[in-house]
Amino acid sequence: MGSCVVWFGLALPAAGFAQVQTQIEEDRARLGNSTPLIQQIDPATVRDSERAQADAEEKAAGDDKLDTSGNLLGNLWGARPWLYRHGITFDIQEVDEVWGNGTGGSASGNDGAGGSGTGPAYDGVTMPTLTIDTEKLFGLKGGLFNVSALQTRGRSISQDHLANFNPISGFEADRSTRLFELWYQQSFLKGKLDVKIGQQDLDTEFLISDYASLYLNANFGWPMAPSVNLYGGGPSWPLSSPAIRIRYRPSEKFTFMFAAADDNPPGNRYNSLPIQQATGSISGYNSDPTSQTTNGANGTTFNMGTGALLMTELQYALNPQPADMSSTTKNPGLPGVYKLGGYYDTAKFADYRYNQRGTSLGAATLNASSTQSDLTPRWDRGNWMVYGIIDQMIWRPSLRSARSVGVFVRATGNGGDRNMISFAIDAGLNLKAPFRGRDNDTIGLGWGIGRASSGQRQFDRDSNSFVQGNENHLELTYQAQVTPWMVMQPDFQYVWNPSGGVADWSGNRRVGNEAIFGLHGSITF
DSSP states (O other): OOEEEEEEEEEHHHHHHHHOOOHHHHHHHHHHTTTSSOOOHHHHHHHHHHHHHHHHHHHHHHHOOOTTTTTTTTTTTHHHHHHHHHEEEEEEEEEEEEEOOOBBHHHHHGTTTOOOOOEEEEEEEEEEEEEEEEHHSSSOEEEEEEEEEEEEOOOOOOIIIOOOOSOSSSSSOOOOEEEOOOOOOEGGGTTTTEOOOOOOOGGGHHHHHHHHGGGGSGGGSSSSHHHSSGGGGGGGGOOEEEEEEEEEEESSEEEEEEEEEEEEEOSSSOHHHHHHHHHHTTTTTOTTTTTTSTTTSSSSSOOOOOOOEEHHHHHHHHEOOOSGGGGGOOOOOOOOOEEEEEEEEEEEEEEEEEESSSSBBHHHHOOOTOOOHSSSSEEEEEEEEEEEEEEEEEESTTTSOOOOOEEEEEEEEOOOSSSSSEEEEEEEEESOOTTOOTTOOEEEEEEEEEEEEEHHHHHHTTOOOOOOOOEEEEEEEEEEEEEEEEEEEEEEEESSSSGGGEEEESSSBBBBBBEEEEEEEEEEO
């Protein structure tokens, strides 16, 4: 994230939602509170991880009263406790980022390609959220209502200058003011089963590595493959879709989740940038298939005509930790969370290699006499991806110590004929509480790689373009809790072969390797 993340509003601890526990809160408890203080996947996960931390601290203190020590404005003249008793919370989360690229990159078409790939950039978002615990408000046990909105601004340094497969920050977004989420969740069977229905952002629950969520590069949140392969990146920040999500937890070790969602939140006709460049003469062509605002920027234009995204995940918790570590005498072992999952998209996707005539799509771009059929890709029905995630603590000096070392590995794989990315993996090492008295700080070193698909590489060969290969990125970050209500996070990233060695704006050379610096801060009011 960038220079300042500011929370205004009325914070309600997750303890108020005992039977409607968020996925982030569940994973945090299973991993013995060794996850980062703030999870940087998107603004919703920042909010949820703050609440999970407050809940864990209240349980450790053995006090059910509302603790507002983590809020700059305290109890807000009694408003927070009053709302807490009635199950209502209203947050306004402000996110601001400043980034600078010191080397490499590419000039931007937005400045007439007259600049360079280096220099600073700013982006920001404001997210108000209203949450209601129905049991506290009117006696309906296990119910939770949530509605939130976004106001995004600034420019994306990744889109303007970096030409990466994935944004350097998970908070970059097209400028808009829009509805974000609008859903209701109801739990059953004493909290073992819950169902969420409504407008949802799936990257707060699926595909999450809790240790990887420390990092700011978007690949460590919603991974590279779905971000560039699905229409508009799928139902992930800053977009959401009408969906139903079912979660079943038969025991503390196993969790099963399933979701069915609209696969195309922005309603774009196409999904892949190289294919759009090949088919630029086609009526209805969208010059930016990743655009989040082409067919409406207010978040209320629900597209239901492309296809359905069906997603499932199975989780296993190794050595889940007791709720109260302070009174534990028996060592439960080092915790870990293991996840297997995948998705299937029922929509049609543009083939990277063949056109409607069954001949080379890339070669047709070099032929001045090519017809519209020559320049139109063949459409292939369906798309899929499988993934596996490991979050494992590997060391802690004692049961009651806040210090720990955790590792994560996440891999994704899918078909190569209709996707830009066919394989990606990320991994890293986190040290929680690295210094004495800094229990909520975390330092991490993460790495990731994304591989251009076989279809993308063949398209490049046939069109006499630079053949794309692997993009590698490295991130070093330090998340520091400066005060109970303020967190700062300096960040450094280095990217080798952006987009696997894609051409820059001139078309004559590849985009150079990039060294990017950023600073994130958060204040909870």
